[in-house]
Amino acid sequence: MAAQSKAGSTRGGAPDVLAHSVRQAISEANSASGKVSLTEDDAAQQAAEAIRLWPAYQLQNTQHSVSKYPQYAQAIPQAIQQAQALAESALAAASVLQGRALLQHEAHDLLAAAGTALPAGTASWNAVLQLAALLGCLRLRSAIAAEEQPRRLFRARPRRRPRCQRCGSGEAQMRRTACAACGRERCAYCEACLGMGRARECGLLVLGAPAASQASPAGAAAAAGPVGPAGTVGAAGAAAGATASATAGAKEFAAVESTANLHTSSGSKMPFAATSASRAERPSYSAAEGRLPPVSERLKHWGLSPAQLEAAGQALSYIERLAGEPDNSASGDALRKTAGSNSSTASEVRGTGTIEERSFLLWAVTGAGKTEMIFPLIESVLLRGGRALVATPRRDVVLELNPRIRKAFPGASVVTLYGGSEQRWEQGSITLATTHQLLRFAGAFELVILDELDAFPYHGDPILHYAAEKSASPAGARVLLSATPPRDMRRAASKGRLPHARVPVRYHRHPLPVPALLRVPAVEEMIRGNRLPVPLHKAITASAARGAQIFLFVQKIRHVNPLVTLLRARFPQLVIDGTSSQDAERADKVVRFRNRDIRLLVTTTILERGVTVPKSDVIILDADGKLFDDASLIQMAGRAGRSADDPRGLVFFCGRERTGAQLSAIRQITAMNKTAFKKGYLLKQQPGKG
Ligand SMILES: [Zn+2]
Ligand SMILES: [Zn+2]
Structure with a gap:
């Protein structure tokens, strides 16, 4: 127990998982021999010697060759040096790739960008990646790999179906083409994640070891120290963290070296280091x-x-x-x-x-x-x-x-x-x-x-x-x-x-505006008849009179421009414009709307989320249409009354009928307001208001 806490206190976050693989190797060695009894301290000692042991192992191999072929005697020191450089690169690569899932060329790009040195005499990063995989500190997989399907009755062999190892997509997303890389006529690639680069059947996916399950107590204590009154991790904390992770990095390499040593000497299979440490072994x-x-x-x-x-x-x-x-x-x-x-x-x-x-x-x-x-x-x-x-x-x-x-x-x-x-x-x-x-x-x-x-x-x-x-x-x-x-x-x-x-309440502690229902014909009808229904006309007039910005949501892009024309004719004193996903000036119009240079903006659901405009009201047309579900209606309604200066914006659901989505949205908004009231989150109402 003492040994464990000692080892735990010297480890940083990252090498934890790798150290776990060392411990696992030790326990395997222990159970295999039946008499050797290694402890974690022994593992630490072995780790410290590992850099020396790896080339020694190479030397042993080389010497064996030299006894047969004395003409290569001069090559020995060079071979040792190369082996050591390759081992160091492999461990550095494993560290850089921790937590990543990358296609082969992406892994190469990452290693180059991280400044990892490609050792002299090594032609490609692939040699480095392969050694790292052999050391058990990353995994190399086919980007599209066959996975066994559950066995079914009357089927002799379980069927194997391709699955994208990067995005998890199954056979339905696989396409097959003639492939220049592997020369086959029908090499599969994944269409689902094609936007992130092509994951091919003949290509590799490089999977780094997962991040450590948690930081060590020592690391946490060091980082917890310099929390300033502002509640931020100060520069001193970051520096301390950097030092800690630097030493942690060094130990991580040593730990992996130790793994390599155990692997080569005992010949036992090294499981991938990624298996999360079991509860008993975690600090x-x-x-x-x-x-x-x-x-x-x-x-x-x-x-x-x-x-x-x-x-x-x-x-x-x-x-x-x-x-x-x-x-x-x-x-x-x-x-x-x-x-x-x-x-x-x-x-x-x-x-x-x-x-x-x-x-x-x-x-x-x-x-x-x-x-x-x-x-x-x-x-x-x-x-x-x-x-x-x-x-x-x-x-x-x-x-x-x-x-x-x-x-x-x-x-x-x-x-x-x-x-x-x-x-x-x-x-x-x-x-x-x-x-x-x-x-x-x-x-x-x-x-x-x-x-x-x-x-x-x-x-x-x-x-x-x-x-x-x-x-x-x-x-x-x-x-x-x-x-x-x-x-x-x-x-x-x-x-x-x-x-x-x-x-259940906004940061300004006023209740959410509850939408009102207006019975109004469909937008299609308004445009065709060139008519603005009276309730809608009244709503816009009232909002404009109180000086609010007006979001006017429609379902279809093709409704935007005709509606803008119709509204401009009815409200010549208001600056009115429209936008949609197909509008190149969209960002600019949102800025002008926020600055009150545009007072009424006809828009599709692209502005449903994320846009905050002070003092605004929301009118949703065709609110009974299929495209607006309750979530969409709540989000659009959520544009109103967001600023503390004007927390009571107006929201109108306009349509020919009341739909379940509208009623559900209103119910959810009302429920949140009730909860906020019950919990005492709402500001006390000021006299004379509401
Ligand atoms: Zn995919
Ligand atoms: Zn191919």
Whole structure:
């Protein structure tokens, strides 16, 4: 036990998994010989000697050859040097590739970008990758590999079907073409993830070892020290972390060397180092927990509202419980107490094999201020020496989030990833990425935050679900953010299968505007008859009179321009414009709308999410149409009343009939307002108002 804690305290985060493979090799050697009794301290000693032993092993081979072929005697020192250089490159490559899932050429690009030296006399990175794979610190796979199907009755052999190892797609997504690379007529590639480069049957997928399951207590203590009053990890902390990880890196190499030594000398098969350390062998996080400031203390710095505080506290307790001992109820209870009264919703984690596994849902209404709530979660991971990822469907959100995250964590390295990103091969402690970029990771992050998981393209795309699942490290957690979670997720939450917290109120603590229903003909009819129905005319007049900006949502792109023409004729005093996904000036128009240079903007659902315009009202036409489901209606309604200056925007659902989606949206909005009221989150109403 003493030996374990000693070894634990000297290890950093990264080499943990690799050290685990050393321990596994030792236990294999022990059980094979029946009498040798190695301990972890022996392993550390062996690791220290490993660099010497690897060339010695090569030397032995070479000497054997030399005794047969004395004419090669001069080549011996050179051969040793080359072997050593290759071994060092392989270990450096394994370290760089940790947590990655890359096509062969991507792995080569990453290694080159990381400055890993290709050893002299080695023709290609492939030799380096192959040695690293042989050492058990990364995996090489066919990018499209046959997987065995479950055996069926009356079938002699189980059928093997191709599956994309990067995105998880099955046979339906496979296309076959003549291939210049392998020369075959029907070489399969995956169409589902083609946008991220072609995954071919004859090509390799390079899978790095997953990130360590958790940081060591020593590392956590070092990182926890310099948390300033601003609640950010200071530069000193980052420097300490860098030193720690540098030494950790050195040990990691040694650990792998030791593995190599054991492998070659005993001849036993070395299992892939990726298997997560079993519970008994992990250094317990509860040891570090005493050193981390209490949850309530850490939450103070971020200026959160009471509703944000409670939800963030629950999420924080959940991810830290996952990172520690999952069934250590003592520490769990302590965390729960500090987190607030309502944490009983965070039920135990169940291995359902879905996105819900190891996940926490932050169900926050539109305008709740979810970005502020993820700050303490990211801080927790940084304090524990881990890496955090924030994935969001849209590139502009990544770009918008970047300065805010950098400001909140000035000491941390932040990497932004999206199609065409310049930081493509960089590694940071915080990664901001579009959802598709997750495909390039496997087991990389202690915390994966999925923003707007119900939105396109994430919602309904199985490859992104697959990517989100595999991107988290074995002991990592996922936090799902949504104002409108899909129905199955809402059900899982209400049945207690999905730990979650609701934020039922906006950051300004006013209730959400409840939509009013207006009976109005279809847009098609208005355009055909060149008529604006009276209720709609009245609504626009009232909004314009109170000086509000007006979002006017339509279902179809072809309705935008005719409607703009119609409205301009009726409201000559208002500046009216329209936009859609096909509008090249879209971004510019949104800016002009925000600056009140445009007062009424006719738009499709492209502005359904993510756009915040102070003092605005929302009118949704054809609200009974098929394209608008309850989530879409709630999101559009969520554009109104977002600023503290004008928290009571107006929302109208216009259509010929009331649909289930409209009523469901109104019901959900009203329910959130009720919860907010009951919990005392709403500001006391000022006399004379409302
Ligand atoms: Zn694929
Ligand atoms: Zn091929």
